Amino acid sequence: MNRRDAIKGLSILAGGMWLMKSCSLDPESASIELHNYKMTKKMEDVLSILVKTILPLKGNEPEEIKNLHLFVMKMVDDCHDKSEQQIFTDSLEDLIRGNWHTKSKPFITSTGEEKNMMVGLLNVLDDSNMKKCFEIAKRRTIQGYNNSAYLMKTKGTYELIPGRYNGYAKV
C-alpha cells in the first residue's frame, strides 16, 4: 500500500478533519494514529488488500473508497473492545504468515486468484478468532462503503432533504 496515497487520501475521507490530525509518520506503524490498539504497517497493508478483495475496486472510485481500510481501522479503534481488537490484530498477523488454514498462504504476496480463494475460505469459516476478525473487517468495509460520500452523493443513495412521503409509491 502506498503510504503517500493513503495520507493524501486522508483529507478526502469523510470526517476528514480527525484523520488529518492523526496521521502517523512512523514508517513501521499504521499510517493513522490509533488510541486503543496498535497496528503495524504490515498489518495495515494486509488489511488494505483484504478489504480490496472483499470489495474490489472498479478503478474509478475516489480516494475515500480506495482507502476504506482506514475507516475499518478507525472503527475497530473506537467501537470495539479490547478482546475484539486483540483478536483482530492477532488474526491479521496470521493472515500475513498464512498459517491459519491448510490451504492458506501468506496473504500479501499471494496472487489475485489465491487471495480470492482465501477470502472465499474466510467467508465460510467456522466460528473462530479468524472468522471473528474477518466478520469485523467485512462488516466495517460494507458500513464504510454504504456510508460513503461516493455512494450517497454520487450514486444518490441518501437524501438529506426528501421533502416528501408517499406510502403508496408504485414498485
Add this chain to the structure above:
Amino acid sequence: MKDNIFDTIVIGSGISGGWAAKELAEAGLKTLVLERGRDVKHVKDYPTTNMYPYEFEHRLEVPLKLREENPIVSKCYAFNEDAEHFFVKDTEHPYKQKKPFDWIRGYQVGGKSLLWARQTQRWSDFDFEGPLRDGFAVDWPIRYKDLAPWYDHVEKFVGISGNRDGIAAIPDGIFQPAFPLNAVEEYFKNVLLKSYKDRHVVSARCAHLSKPEPIHIAQGRVKCQNRTLCQRGCPFGGYFSSNAVTLPWAEKTGNMTLRPFSVVESIIYDDQTQKAKGVRIVDTNTKESYEYYAKIIFVNASTVNTNLILLNSKSKRFPNGLGNDSGVLGKYIAFHNYSTRVYADYDGELNHYKIDGRNPAGGGYMPRFRNLYKQETDFLRGYATGFGASRSTYQETSSFGENLRDNLLNPKLGHWWVGAQMMGETIPKKENKVYLDLNEKDAWGVPILNFDIDYDDNDEKMSKDFVDQFTEMYEKAGFSNIHSSIDKQPPGLDIHEMGGVRMGRDPKTSILNEWNQMHDCKNVFVTDGACMTSTATQNPSLTYMAMTARAVNYALSEMKKGNF
C-alpha cells in the same frame, strides 16, 4: 428594575417552560427564565443538523467509550452520534436508584423539546375521570372542558398535523393536513374497522408543519421537509421546540431575560408574607450563588427536577418541602409502560406498493380501546399504540468480491413488516417516589435524588394483554411471523415520568389546585409533568403546554386583582 428583581420567574426552558415564558412575556411581564444548561440558539447551535452520515466520524454510531461511560443514556433510541450532545451524560448529574430507573435528560435551553418525538394527542374525560371511576390516585380537579380552549390555543401556535377522526378517546383538535397512513397501515385500519367496534388506526398526530399558517411564517418557520432528523434541531423549524418557537417569540417582546448555566437550588419562602419571594441559584460555571426575586414563580424544571427543587425548598413553614403540607410531594410518580412490542410480516396484494420519502409522523396511532367505557379486563386502564408498517431495501451481503459490490449497489426491495409499540398507563402509587439523599450532594451543592419506582402487577397483566390482542388483530389481518418482545427494561425509557406534585381538589392529598397553583403557596405554579395526577396513555407534552397556557392566564387574572 434592579438586576435581580423581575415580575415572574420561570424555572426551566423546555417544552412547558418555553410556553410559560412566551405567555408571560407577551402579557408584558418582565420574566426571568432560568435554565441549568447552556444556551442553544435556533439553527446557530445545531452543529449536526445539515450533516450527511458520511460526515460523522463513526457514521452515527456511538463509540464504545461513550457507551461504556454512559450505560443509561445509551439505551435511549435517540442517543446517536448526531444528537448525543443534547443529552445529559450519566455522570454529569448522578442519582441513586433504590430500584433501577433510566432517567433520560436534556440539560440545555430547550431541554427535551429538541429531542421529543413530537407526538401529540388531547386527553379526554375518559382520562380525567379515570382516577375517580377506577379508584386510584385522587380525582383530577379539572375536566376536558376546562382544558379544551387551551388545547385550541396551543395547537394553533405550535402547528399540529392530523385528521379530525371523530374518536371519543382522543378529541379532535385544530389541525393541518395529516401525514397519511401508508398502504399496509391503511389496510390494517380497515381490517380493524370491520372486525371491532372501537379499534382505530389514525394518522399519528404530530407537531410538524404540513401546511404552515401565517402565524408559523411569522415565527420564521416553514413546511416540514420530511428529513426525520429532528433530534438534531431543525433549520426549517419544521417541528415545534422551545428553541425554534416559544423562546424566540418571548425574546421578541423584550420582556424575557434568559439565564443559562443556572441550577435552581431552592425556592425562597417568606414566612412573613406567606409567599415565595424568589429563587436561589448556583451558577454552574462559577459555583457562586445568587438570588432572584419575583411575584410569581412557574416551576417547569421537568418532572423529577421540579420535585427535587420543591423538596429542597425547606422553610419553617414548610419543613418537608415547599407546599408539602399533605406529605405527597415526591410520591405517586408514574410513567408509561413502553416495555412491549408485537411485530409481524405482510405478504399480499399490496406488494406492488412501497414507501418513497420519509414520514415525520412515524406512521399510525391507535388510541386506547381497553376499559374505555367500563372496566372489562383483569387490569386497570389500558394502552395506546404506536403502529407502523414499513418496507425497506436490503442488501445481500453473504458473498464477497464483485458479487458483493454489485449487491451493495443494487439493493433489493424487502417485504412489508408491521410493528406495534405499547404505551401503557401506569397507576400512580405512594410507594413510587423520589426523595432527597440525606448525605450526598451534587456538584452544585444540591442533594442528589433517590429513585424508588417500579412496575407492578397491573403493568404485567397489561403487557400480556397487549401481546394477546395484537396477536389476534394481526391474525385477523392475515399477517405472518407474529412475534413479540417484552423487555425487562427498567422504567424511564418512555421519558414520560410524571407526578410527585399532583393536582387535586383536597389540599390534604394534593399539592396543586385546579389552576396548577400550589394550595398553600399561591404564587407558585407547576405545569410540567410533575403536576400530573395520572398518566393516561397519550404523549403528554401537548397537555403540559395547554396546562401552562391556562395556568398563566389564571395567574395574570389573579395578578390584575392584586392577589400576588
